[in-house]
Each structure stands twice: as structure tokens, then as C-alpha cells.
Amino acid sequence: MEKELLYQKFNHVFDSDLIDQINKIGSINTFLKDDIIIDIDQTLQYIPLLLSGSIKILREDSEGNELLIYFLKAGETCTMSLTCCMGISKSKIRAVAEKDSSLIMIPVQKMQAWFHNNESWQNFILESYQTRFEEMLEAIDNLAFMKMDERLYKYLINKVKLHKSNTIIVKHQDIAEDLHTSRVVISRLLKQFENENKIKLSRNKIEVL
Template sequence: MKIDDIVSKNFSNIFEPKLLQEICKYGILKNAESRKTILEIRREIQFIPFIVAGIAKVKRRDGTGNGIFLHYLIENQTSAISVTYAQEHKKSEIRIKTEGNVTYIAVPVKVVNSWFSKYESWRNYYFKLNQKQTSILIEKINDIAFNNLEYRLLKYLEETSIVKNDNVIYRKHFDIARDLKVSREAVSRILKKMEKEEVLTLGRNKIILN
């Protein structure tokens, strides 16, 4: 499918015609395999990725192997955080990595920044997306501060299940621990407890929500 058809299919009910034309003119359609980094920390942001198929994961990392999962990006979304960094000419402080195969449109930062003064539909889209993603981040902070790990782990699994539309989650305990910034042993212990309570079923590198 050509970029014109994809843009029309995904964004015609969101953006005005002239903005759609700019996305087609300046955007580059890209395909990324699973676990491919689209945007890296401490790098200049050259383009803004708009997801048109698949799921990407947004993480905050400190550059020494430590990080925490923030939220997912799904079809017709981009990262409001990356747009904000680009507006302020700052390097990225997040990593965007694919979950499975992902198709996205990469639009140069200079072009995206110009949309704020030209298109009301873009401003509305950005502010709504920013509000939604900010709310998710505030909720994450509340969970870390006020809820125990079992609650956070179950919420993480349920969120992943909803986004992927599948009650089978293919993920290692180690990867879950990295996303939640806790020890693998703690994750394994709580998952076994949940299995005994028949909340889920554990398999080899997969978790089935009952």
C-alpha cells in the first residue's frame, strides 16, 4: 500500500486535507522488525514517528541499563514527549522500541514543528495526545508510590493484553522486571502466587491471563 493510501486510511478523520498532503509529501514510510529501536535516548530527534500498524513501547532510560516502561504507542499515535523535545531542540530522553513488526511514517522534525502555526487539527491532536500520555505517566507515578508490586504487575499484564488484544503475553520474567524496574526474582515470585490463585497460567516465556 502506498503512503497516500495509508495516510488517507489512518488520518483522514483526524487531520485536515492540507496537513494530509504534507504528511504524504514529506513523510517516509518505514517498516521495522520486532525489538527495533525507532528513537534512542541522548540522540538528536531527526523525525517524528507516526505509528500506522503494530505497537511500539516507550521507555525512559538512564544510559546505564536502567529504565522503566512508560506506555505503548498504537495505530495512529505518536509520542507527545518526542514532539515536545523536538520543539525545544532537545535530545531525546526516551526510547521508542517496536513490539513485533511495526509500520510507521517518519516526518522530519522541522516539518512537524511548522504544523503548530498552520493547522488547528494538528494542535488539537497534539494537545489531546499529550494530555492522555501525561495522565498515563501520572498514573504510573501513583502506582509506584502508593501501590504494591502485585498490583503494578497485574496492571502491566492487563494493559499489555488489551493493547495486543490477546490474553497470551509472550514475555520473559526478566523483561517484565526491567519494564517495572524491579528484580526478576520478585516478578517470578508474584507470578507463581497469581498462578496459584488462578489469576493466570504460566508457560515457557509466556503468561496466559485467565
């Protein structure tokens, strides 16, 4: 089933020869919601291509507090892990399964070789860098210029788009950790949104109206 997902998600991205190579050498890994896929300071031997599910990419400060940088959806890869592999350095991010997810892992050596001899792979990597760079700028802008209520509402909208559902299954504490704030602040703002008829709250569930 996972191999079929490879063709479904990447057939329009990679040429048929590259798809066949990935199919032969790639190894399938599945992760449950909240599993750590890549951790900070981990040396990476494989590049992940996300086949199904979604992943959140986090940074960590010196006190161990996490900050959400961006989400990955099926058909994408984590360019921050690519950067580590290209420079043979340790991971600077933590990748956590946002929901049950499956990935196909490609040996680092192949990634480097394909970048020089396969145009479809090279285009995919460069476009991935561009997309993630824009998301990084957006994350910086959010921190620098947006108030917490604006950041929270944007977070909810991004969740709706990511999961293609107006109903979000999430705890207030999880949101607080993603946005690097307190649960009390998140709960207060969510109640404010409900009073403004922007959302409807229930236990561990938020419906965006």
C-alpha cells in the same frame, strides 16, 4: 500498503489536505520487535507517527536500568519526542518496538509549521500531550502507591488491551526490566497469580484468565 495505513489510522484525525501533505513528504520506516526507534541523547530530525504495531517508551537511570513509562499504539505519536523537537534538545527517552511496527516520519520543520497553520494537527498534538501527561501521572502513581503485585497485574492487563489478546508472548526477564525489578520477583508473583487462577503460565507465554 503503509500509505494506506496512513489514511486508515489518521483520516478521522487530520483534514484531507494535511493527509495529502504527510503522504507526500513522510518517509516510511519499519522496525522489528525489540528494535530501538529513538534512543536516549539522540537528536531528532523527524517526528514519528505510528501506523502499525506498538512501541514502549522507556526511561533510564544512571546505572542503565530501564523503566517503562507508557505504550504507544497505532494512530499515535510520542509526545516526549515532540517536546525534544520543539525545544531542539536531545531525546530523554528510549522508544523500542514492542512488536514489528511501521512508522511514517515527518521532518521537524513541518511539525512546527503545521502547529501554527493547521487546526487538525494542532488538536492532535494537544490531545496527544494530554493523553501522555495522564499516563505519566499514572506511572508515577503506580510507583508511589501501588505494590509490585498490583503493578504487575496492571501491566498484564495493559498488554492484553494493547495486543487485543488474552495470550501474551513475553519473557519474565523482559517484564522485570519493564517494571524495574528482578526476574525472581516477577516469576514468584506470576506463580502466585497462577495459583489464584488469574493467569495460566507456559514457556515465554502468559494467558490472562
